[in-house]
Amino acid sequence: MDVTAPRVSERRVHIVPLGHERDRIVEPLRRHRADVVYLLADAPDRPGERGAVDFDVDFDDPGATRVDPNALTDYQRDAWETLDEFAEVRALPVELADVYDVLGVTTTVAARHGAGDGSGSGRGGHTTVHDSDRNGHGGNRTGRDRLFANVSTGPRVAAVGVAMACMIVGARPYSVEPETHHHDVREEPLTAGVERTVDLPLYPMDAPTHDQVAVLGRLYERSNEDRTTDKWNLIEWARGRELAFLKEAGESRTAKYRALETRVLDPLRDRGYVELEPVGRSDTVHLTGIGRRVFFAFQHKLDE
Template sequence: MDTSVPSVAERRVHVAPLGHERDRIVEPLRRHGADVVYLLADAPDREAPRGAVDFEAAGAADPVDTRVDLDRLTDYQRDAWTAAAEFASVRALPVELADVYDVLGVTTTVAARHGAGEEDGDRLFANVSTGPRIAAVGVAMACMIVGARPYSVEPERHRHDVRSEPLTEGVDRTVDLPLYPMDAPTTDQVAVLGRLHERADDNVTTDKWNLIEWARERDLSFLREAGASRTAKYRALETHVLSPLRDRGYVELEDVGRSDTVRLTETGRRVFFAFKHKLGEE
């Protein structure tokens, strides 16, 4: 793990799934001087959209005021929360740990909140050892996208009955995981996915010209230098937005009369939830 000294204004922010662990959550935070800790508590029935984060509730002083279902937590999960709060600011977030896109979206939203990867932002670290494998994948993918540091924690000993005790005990060492760049959708592409999602929810079809008119009203960047002609606008939409989204399986086109209907795929819907933090407060 990167242990170099941060600047005066820089904070170390950690994300850790609150799985069947105690020591592997708490000890790396303590050893490496975590300032802010986001614990991802499993919420398999949560109704919020994938990737949604209520930062105000997460920062509540009383755990009862967070959106986490405290009755679902084991004694050792509660203890991990309490122990981390002794030396760091802990914020608990409900996340469906079995949904890779929810984990991915929440982690990237946290990263955006703290300006991770930006010159004046905080440093973001994420523990991929303390939740189910799907959660680990979501956290690791988020780190690749935002340029954060994932780390793995190897236990000293293993236990087996997670209903009564943590799966492991103690910490042997932490291991850096490799970083790989990920070709994330652009802000314009995420915005178009959001438009398609909104229209689909209203059972309204969307053609290319509808997207162009909508993008023009919102001054999306792909149209700014496209030229005034209708043909140029179509070409810009296809080149910068639809073609890349179609190649990745996020949208589909259907010929309807003289126009093309653009449809959002289920994969595209999930990708929108994972990357909607790019749209900021919108």
């Protein structure tokens, strides 16, 4: 999770399924000082279209939100009440066993906070905000939020829906490992029986291109040798390997720089895979930790 201190105008906004958990819901939000928490409460028979969210209700009135506290367990109510002591809590009715409902509600909340509209960086869920106040009255607020989502606290289908929504809109998912379990999973299975199977939606994800993976690999090699790499070094290296982005660039030095930036470095930087450090008249290109893992995941493209 991104734990850097927010700017004055930023808020930390979290989306959290209210599953059969207490500590894994509350403690990460307390430790990382959440400002706004959307609790996704299970409501299999809720009215309205799947994925729809009513932002105009009074979130301080559970009756208005259509989330019935009496239908919750004691520890779920305790989690809600504890969160309300340090964060603004907005309970939303969601059918947690319906991946499309979870996906739709999460992306709708993200859109409310500006995620995926091109205003955020796509890294760490930075978003421009068009939000309502605590009592649900509509209105715009100038500022930026950071959007996060807990994938640990609901059923597996809900975790998939939340995680997919994060990938689609550029929010930051996080997982919370429990300190203890109530029974030893080495001795007993976690569940028993099968009620049904559920087909999950398929969404195409943008994988890095062959050239982008090749550049990530070059940066990985150079970092292992403790050597810096600038843009011209990458261009010279790419020319020796006849990478496609240079073949279409033309012969001028300016055209080669532009091709490297637009076809390779800009997409990698936008996704957080590389960072650029100005040094003199050039930029040193650094591989990030995420970029290293992405290279490992997609290095098979270099054999295609």
